[in-house]
Amino acid sequence: MYADDLQVYLPFAPADCDRAVARVNEDLESISTWCNSNCLTINPNKSQFMVIGSPKNIAKLKDINTAILINGQPITRVDTAKNLGLVIDSNLKFERHIAECARNSFYRLKLLHKIRPYLSERIRITLCEALVLSRLNYCDTVYGPCLLSRTSRLIQRVQNSCARFCFTVPPRSHITPYLNDANMLKMEARRKLHLTTMLFGVITTMKPKYLYLKLEWARHHSRYPRRELKRPCIAHPFERHSN
Structure with a gap:
């Protein structure tokens, strides 16, 4: 529970799909009954459910798109959902979340380039950390161990673009020496640092x-x-x- 957001989770094997659906519907019925007795109302149109698992296991499931009910009304099945700013997908690969963060990061860097000549190197680094890389630092202990190689490379591309904004890097030059000189960890090492600290x-x-x-x-x-x-x-x- 978080404020007015209620989430119900139930782990199950593909063979136990029918039993899991029945248990979820029982919980939703109990929640709906409690809300009605306390002068609250659940809106089925704003309620969603997601099946999380590997593509192989999800393919084994029966059609449950209309099996989850609130007050007798089926709720919508989705493949992605935002949870406290983190976009979760059904395979827990977080590709859509990283894609949105990268798109927003490149847009902010584009705006910052307009004032780059008027900023010192230290201020450029501070702005990149606060306005760009902070989006990728958020929840990196959750999505970090689940990333695909291409998603991890996309995150590093964002930091490389930040380094080119902060420092005077010649074309086709490697970014790593400049990051090392500024004592900046690469994004993979940063995620590991955050995880070990936690x-x-x-x-x-x-x-x-x-x-x-x-x-x-x-x-x-x-x-x-x-x-x-x-x-x-x-x-x-x-x-x-x-x-």
Whole structure:
């Protein structure tokens, strides 16, 4: 729940599609009953549902486009939805979100180029961080581990354009030396930094609880099965890796 936005999630296997639909409809009926008893109304026309999974698993599902109901009225199935500024797609690849961020970033850079001669290098860097790269920093711990190679390259292209705006880079020259001289991390390294910083906060404070409980602790490494580590190893909270 967030303000007046209520979201219901239910994990299920493709073979349990009918049972999952029935459970979701039961929850929606309970929510609708509670709202009616508290002088509130749910608008089915503003309600949507999405099936999230791999293309292979989604293809196995039966036709459920009209199976999710609120007050007997079917709600619309969508492939993408915006959640607190993050565009989520049914395959969790976040391509549309990155495409929108990149388009907005290039547009802002185009506007900034008009005043570039009047700005110092430090101010150019500050403006790029605040107005352009901040869009890509937002929620990068969520979409970062899920990116396709082409999407990751698009993000790096945005930073490369920012570097050409901030510094005097000769044509066809590599951007990396200029980023290193300015102590600027590339976007992939920046996402890893944000993720490790978040994990450090979750581990030291044990909050939020739902993220802390997703951590998997291991005391033995596969290469050294007889050696006990002094500190536990940490698995990624959003995806599992085999040791």
